[in-house]
Amino acid sequence: MISAVRRATAGLAGALLALAACSHRPDVLTFSGSVLGAEGTIVRRQIDRFARQHPGLTIEVRATPDAADQRHQLYVQWLNAWAADPDVLQLDVVWTPEFAAAGWILPIDDAVTDADDFFPAALSADRWRGRLYAVPWFVDAGMLYWRTDLMDAPPDTFDALTTIARGAVADGRVASGFVWQGARYEGLVTVFLEHLIGFGGRILDDDGRVVVDSPAGIQALTFMCDAIHRTRIVPEAVLTWQEEQTRFSFQNGRAAFMRNWPYAAALLGDPAQSAVAGRFAVAPMPHAAGRSAAALGGAQLAINARTRQPEAARALVRYLTAPEQMIERAQVAGQFPARRRVYDDPRLKDALPIPPATARAIVEHAVARPVTPVYTQLSGILQIHLHRALTQQETPAAALHAAAAAMRRLLDDAGLTAVS
C-alpha cells in the first residue's frame, strides 16, 4: 500500500530521524516515554527489574519530550519513516486510534487477559475497529477542587457552583470564583468536554457523526462564556492559562473552585508552598441537564509495528501494566492506576494524595475524547472556535456551527465520514 517512493520522501525531518534510528541494534529493546523526575525513577526501576528477569535482553530507555505535542510530532516522524525502534511507546490517551489506523502499532489483544479490570473509558480509547492496540498504564481525570473553608459541600450542579462562587467573591474572601484552563490548547477541549457532557451534549455520536453544535453544546459553551463575561465567576485571565497558572491561582487562595488534573492535589497539600493546604478537597465536576463527567487523560503502552522483538515487547507491556507495577507507580509518582481492583489495595491509601475511593469514583465518571484517527486535527479546529467564542469574537452558536462544519469537512477528506 505504501510505496518505496513515499517512504523515501516521508519528509526531511523524518528521514534524518530514520538515519539516527538505523544505528539500532536488533538485540536491544527500546522503551520511549516520560523519564523526568519521579516518573523516570519508577520506570527505570521497573524496567531494570524486568531486564533482570530476562537475561540476554538489553533494554534501553529513550527519553522523549514531556510536552505531548512534541512527543507526538517525534513519534509520527519516526513511525512514518518505518523506524524499528522505539519498540515500546508511551502514547497519550488520544493517539491510539491515529497510530492504529496508520498501521504503526500492533494489535495486542492477547497482552490483556483481564480486560474487565481496566476502566472502560480507558480501554475504549485504546480500541480501533474492534481490536485493542494499547494497554492503559495510568489514568488522569479532570476534577473539581473546592475550598472546604468556604463551603460545607461541593456543588452538584453548575448553577449551584455559580451561586457559591459569586457569594465567595462578593464576600471578598476570594478574588475569583472558578478557574480553569482557557488558553487555546488541548486542555481547553478537555474543560469544554466536561461542560458539554454536563449539559448533555457530545462531540461525536456513536456513529462518528459530528454533533458538537447541538442545542446542549451551545448551552454548554454559552455557560462558559457567561461565566467569564456575564456572571464573571471565571476571571478573563484564564484565556491564557494552562494547568500551572490555574494551580498557582488556587494554591495562593485566590479562587473558590478549580478544574484540574490529579497532579495538583499533592502540590496543593504541601504547606511549604501552598496557602490552601488542609483547606481543599476534590469532587466530581458539576453538571446541568447531563451527567457529571471527567475528561480522561493518561498514558497507554503500545508496540511499534516494525519491532524486531514483538514477544519481548509484549512481555514488557504486560509487566509494566500488571497490578503490582501500577501500585508501585502510584507510590512513587502518585499517578492513578488504570486498573479498578487496585484501588481496593491498602497500599494505595498512602500513595495517592486523595482517598482512593474518591479517585476511583471520579475516574469511573471519565469520558474518553472522541476515538478517531483524526482526533488531533478535530481538536485543533475546536480549540480555535472555542477560543474565539470565549474571547467574544464569535457567538457560541456561530463558533460551534463553524467548528462542526470544519470537522465534518475534515472527516470527509480523511475518508472517515460516518455511514448513515
Add this chain to the structure above:
Amino acid sequence: MKRDTRLAWTLLAPMLIVLAAIALAPLVMTIWESLHRHDLRMPWIGRPYIGLANYATAAADARFGAALLHTAVFTGISVALELTLGLLLALALDNVRRGRGAARLIVLLPWALPTVVAALVWRFLFESPAGLLAFDVEWLSRPIAAWVPIVLADVWKSTPFVALLLLAGLQAIDPALYDAARLDGATAWRRFTNITLPLLRPALLVALIFRTLDAFRVFDVVYVLTGGGPGTATEVVSLYAFTSLLQDLRFGYGSALSVTIFGVTFMLALLYIRALGAPVAEDA
C-alpha cells in the same frame, strides 16, 4: 579572455554548488512537495500528486487570508515605527559628543538579546493580572489589544538595528555641506530636509528592506507572546505555515503555504532592490 572566463567559473563552482545544495535544492523539493496531498497523520491516503490544488485551498482558506492581512498590517505599523524612532535615535547619537561608544553599546543592547527571551519578558510585563504594564487590561486575550505587546516587543528589539544603520549613513555625509548651508542661513529643519534626508536615502532604503523582510517573516515574538491567539486573531503567515507543517504535519499544504510566503518575500525583495539600485547606478 576565454581562459579567464573558464577560470572564473572554476573558482565560482564550489560556491555555486554549495548554494545549490543549501538554497536551491530545498526550495525545489518544497515546491515539489507542495504539489502533493501529503498528511503524515493520514498515511492511509498516501501521497497523491494533486497539481496546484493546495494553492487553490490556500487561496480559499480564510485563516490564511487573515494571516496575510495580519502580517501586512503588523509589518506596516512596526516598520514605520522602527524607522521613525530609529532615525530619531540615530540623529541623537550622531550629536553625542562624549561617551559615544558607551551610548551606542547601550542602544544596541535590545538587539543583542535573543528574540525569544525578549518576547518572554514582554509577556511577563503584559500577562495578567500581575503584569507590570498590564494596568488591569487582559491584553493577550483581546483580539486588537494583543497586538500592542507584539508591536512594542518588535519595535523595542529592532529599532537599535535601524538606528545603527542610519547612524553609519549620517556619518558618511560630508559636514562641509552643513557648514555651507548654515552660511546660507538655512534653518535646522531645512538642513534636515534638504541635506540629511536625501543623502540618507540609501541607508533608509537598506534599513527598510531588512526590516520589511524580517517583519514579514515574523515568528518568534508572536509565537511566544500570543501563540497566534486569541482564537487566531494575531496569527501571522509564518506561524500558520509552521503550525500546518510541523504541528498538524500537513506536509503538502504546509509546503504550499511556505512557497507562497517565499514568493511574496521574493517579490518584495525584488521591488526594493530595483528601488535601491536606481540611485546607486546614477551615482556611479
